Amino acid sequence: MALRQDNDLYHTLVNNKWVGSESGETVKIYSPDDHELAGSVPALSQEEVDRAIRQTADVQENWEAAEGHERSELLHRWAEELEKMTDEIGYMIHREVGKTLSSGKSEVKRTAQLIRHTAEEGLRTHGSFIQGDAFPGASKSTKAMVQKVPHGVVLAISPYNYPVNLAASKIAPALITGNTVVFKPATQGAVSGLMMVEALVNAGLPEGVLNVVTGRGSVIGDFVVTHPKVDMITFTGGTDTGQHIAKKASMIPVVLELGGKDPAIVLDDADLDKTAKEIVSGALSYSGQRCTAIKRVMVVDSVADELVAKLKEKVAALKVGRSSEDADITPMIDQKSADYVTSLIDDAKSKGAVVVHEGQQEKNLLGPTVLDSVTEDMRVAWEEQFGPVLPIMRISNEFEAVDLEKRNAYGLQASIFTKNLENAFALSDKLNVGTVQVNGKTSRGPDHFPFLGVKNSGQGVQGIGRSIDSMLRDKVLVLNL
Numbered sequence: 001m002a003l004r005q006d007n008d009l010y011h012t013l014v015n016n017k018w019v020g021s022e023s024g025e026t027v028k029i030y031s032p033d034d035h036e037l038a039g040s041v042p043a044l045s046q047e048e049v050d051r052a053i054r055q056t057a058d059v060q061e062n063w064e065a066a067e068g069h070e071r072s073e074l075l076h077r078w079a080e081e082l083e084k085m086t087d088e089i090g091y092m093i094h095r096e097v098g099k100t101l102s103s104g105k106s107e108v109k110r111t112a113q114l115i116r117h118t119a120e121e122g123l124r125t126h127g128s129f130i131q132g133d134a135f136p137g138a139s140k141s142t143k144a145m146v147q148k149v150p151h152g153v154v155l156a157i158s159p160y161n162y163p164v165n166l167a168a169s170k171i172a173p174a175l176i177t178g179n180t181v182v183f184k185p186a187t188q189g190a191v192s193g194l195m196m197v198e199a200l201v202n203a204g205l206p207e208g209v210l211n212v213v214t215g216r217g218s219v220i221g222d223f224v225v226t227h228p229k230v231d232m233i234t235f236t237g238g239t240d241t242g243q244h245i246a247k248k249a250s251m252i253p254v255v256l257e258l259g260g261k262d263p264a265i266v267l268d269d270a271d272l273d274k275t276a277k278e279i280v281s282g283a284l285s286y287s288g289q290r291c292t293a294i295k296r297v298m299v300v301d302s303v304a305d306e307l308v309a310k311l312k313e314k315v316a317a318l319k320v321g322r323s324s325e326d327a328d329i330t331p332m333i334d335q336k337s338a339d340y341v342t343s344l345i346d347d348a349k350s351k352g353a354v355v356v357h358e359g360q361q362e363k364n365l366l367g368p369t370v371l372d373s374v375t376e377d378m379r380v381a382w383e384e385q386f387g388p389v390l391p392i393m394r395i396s397n398e399f400e401a402v403d404l405e406k407r408n409a410y411g412l413q414a415s416i417f418t419k420n421l422e423n424a425f426a427l428s429d430k431l432n433v434g435t436v437q438v439n440g441k442t443s444r445g446p447d448h449f450p451f452l453g454v455k456n457s458g459q460g461v462q463g464i465g466r467s468i469d470s471m472l473r474d475k476v477l478v479l480n481l
């Protein structure tokens with residue numbers, strides 16, 4: 001059997017076999033762009049998922065025993081096979097999640113680079129050797145050898161907004177460190193994820209080392225997260241789901257990349273042209289559907305009018321339309337998400353926000369909206385919009401920004417725009433976030449940088465090297481000579 005069947009039905013991968021669900025049930029995936037069917041994937045039952053996970057666990061010891069360079073060579077071949085499929089996977093990303101074709105293709109290329117970097121970095125994980133006499137009462141005859149060993153079976157759960165890159169950013173580190181993987185893609189983006197896995201099969205994936213479980217979250221969601229054979233969970237997605245997973249996961253380690261309310265803090269000496277460009281791109285690319293998107297601007301009064309005028313001009317020039325028309329602002333992932341953003345805008349307007357530029361809504365296509373003079377009583381000041389709305393809060397100084405951030409439930413990233421690096425460093429020290437960008441938009445890349453969120457934005461650290469670390473644990477061998 002192959003990955004793709006007729007009429008856009010795709011199989012999932014279990015033990016290197018492309019299979020449908022035993023019930024024949026499927027989950028249909030419709031394009032956010034034209035609402036046409038993009039594909040459908042098997043809706044597995046809990047029993048089928050149980051078998052897939054157990055088969056992954058059965059082969060884990062063999063995979064761990066494989067030579068590190070063999071695992072690395074598999075990843076290099078995977079990157080090569082993936083690059084060969086750039087056009088078809090890029091197109092499927094475009095269809096499934098409403099990215100433009102060019103951004104779909106660039107996601108595939110970025111992922112091949114991530115896999116190659118992981119293949120190399122993963123060869124350089126080392127343990128340590130500790131002499132006992134460093135501690136009173138112990139002697140040199142007691143020595144510890146600390147090894148880094150894989151957890152076992154890693155459950156990788158990826159989001160819709162990077163169905164290939166954020167899947168591989170979990171799968172590649174897991175594989176290079178000797179873990180086996182159960183991959184649960186978001187439904188929207190599942191076919192793109194399966195095509196990425198097809199490249200891995202073509203690269204020589206050993207049977208059962210990675211199995212893919214597709215289906216309804218309501219049926220298999222909690223089941224996979226609480227499965228006794230899962231030894232570690234790495235998840236990217238919404239905060240509510242992440243917190244639910246953390247509670248359900250109980251005793252096993254989890255890495256969570258969740259939501260954000262990243263501020264762009266603009267000080268009076270900022271380069272406003274560059275700042276406006278970074279804010280528009282950071283807040284509105286992929287229609288703001290990024291956890292690291294700029295979610296609110298905090299600008300000191302002295303330059304607020306000038307910045308708002310620049311933002312208005314740039315936003316007004318954005319093309320709104322379908323991703324198939326290469327528009328700047330494309331349809332959101334679904335109607336519910338678009339309606340939610342509109343509710344935030346309506347709430348802000350009803351409480352006195354100044355509409356600088358108002359986007360129109362047509363089903364799930366929502367034009368960009370810029371709201372000035374946003375105040376703390378407005379929902380959009382605090383809730384994660386995950387959509388094309390840019391709230392601007394006017395502040396008298398950076399201490400106000402620090403205070404607003406302290407009361408922000410999220411702590412993913414923050415951007416500071418100023419020419420004075422000393423001020424940037426001083427302000428950065430006061431912000432309780434994972435990453436502070438200076439004179440740049442909030443974003444995850446480059447992929448080898450540590451990437452983390454605190455508070456409701458996540459747990460654990462990603463970024464290639466740190467993702468590799470998260471897939472390993474210490475194992476101590478004490479020699480009593």
Ligand code: G3P
Binds near residue numbers: 289291292443444
């Ligand atoms: O929303 C997922 C988050 O990882 C965004 O990544 O690369 O767009 O900053 P990026």
